[in-house]
Amino acid sequence: MRELKIYDFNRCLPRMSWSPQNLYNLYRRSIGDEARKAQWTRTTVSLFSQRWQSKALTRAYHGDFIPEKIFKRWYLPKVLPDVRPRVKRNIDVEQSGLARWAKKDSVAEQEEKIREEEEAKGLAPVGSLMFMEVERRIDVVIFRACLAPSVYEARRMVVHGSVLLNGKKHENPGTRLAPGDLVSVDPAEIRFLQHPQESSSKKASEDGETENTSGDEEQAAPERIANSIRAKPYALVYKSKSDLTPFNLPDYASPFLFVPAYLEPSFKTCSVVYVRHPTARPGYSEIPTPYDADGEIVRFAWEWYAKRRPKIRSKSQRAREPENRQALEES
Incomplete structure (x- = not known):
């Protein structure tokens, strides 16, 4: 089960989120006081402790919602891919x-x-590619496409049935996508596409508070637009600014507004296409990470998992494998 205090300032672990608290933790781990604690060039910490701390830092950002046993068995590659150029x-x-x-x-x-x-x-930074399978998850893709302010919000959208995979409702957040898959999100569930009072009331109701609604309440903007389209199929006329789709970006979200190269989002339709698997080239890695893509933290994390990966996958264990669409298409 995911821990409750994910933005704890004492632990200072970056997460997949646009939260201001997470931005502060990210600053401390990047150039702040906590960054010096993870520099292993001159240290008296043992090699075992260096690898364990590096594993904890990387896993906190890359899939802290995935149980450790499931990550090692199904989301950890056997070897890092070879991305060297083929031309001699x-x-x-x-x-x-x-x-x-x-x-x-x-x-x-x-x-x-x-x-x-x-x-x-030099060589391509392939260290971050150890999290390539995590980047294929449907909830992570929704977050990377900037359709959700956090990966936890993206998981909630998928579990509650607000996400379509290739035109069909999909409720499994652990599904790994195949190249060409289309993921669509219900615009009514994207909070920064709602009015501030509507998004705040929806958040309060999800926290367990009761809200009073009346039958004479004004229709939401998407419903009014849909009704106007039915009345005038060839001409859509906006009478006021209230008919337009609201857009209220959360505070401190600008540092996180980027889309990886392996995704092709469409913000007009609230959808994203998983184009291909992420890769790396000399001096650049396509997987976003708060740490150096080929630095000591990522390398020590790989060394930790290289010695502790599960070696046997029985038939009963394969039956519990998360859905892998590419494997289903190839079989």
Whole structure:
């Protein structure tokens, strides 16, 4: 079960959330006082403790809602993927030599400059790709597409039946998507697309408070728009600003407003397409993480799991595997 104090300032663990408390914890772990505690260059902490603390930091952000046993068994890759370029270096050298022989010095210089930049960047930061399977989850995709202010809110949308997967209602937040899957969210469940009083009353009702509603209450904006479309199918005329869809972005949300390259969202339809699996290239990793994609914290976390991964998967254990749409399509 997920802990209650997820934004505790004493532990200071970043989460997948737009919360101001989480932004403060993220600042402390990035450039604040807590950042120096996780620098293992000069420390008296044992290697075992370094790996354990690194594992705790990465798991707090990447899937703290997933039980540890389930994560190690189904969401942890066996090996890190190889993302090195397939073109051999000697072929590039031959091409630049041919360009100089053909008196195309500008082309040869450009190819040599590109090759030098790739060598300077070094290998791709594949350490963060250990969380590639977590990024395929439908609740994480909704959060990454900026359709929910936190991954916990995205899980609530899925469990309550407010999410469609390829046009059908889907209520399993642990489903791993396949490339090309379309995820749609009900606009009425997105809080920053509602009026402030409506979103606050909805949040109060979910916390257990009772709210009094009357039959003469004014229709919501999406319903008024739908009724106007039925009355005038070829011309939609807005009589006032109240007919427009409200947009109230939460405070301190701007640092989190980015979309990874492997997603293609459509904010007009409140949907997102999972285009492909995340990958990495020299100097860049597509998986968002509050830590260095190939730094000590991520490397030590991988070393921790490399020695403690489950080795046997029986038939009874495979029956409890979370839904993997790509495996179903390939079989």
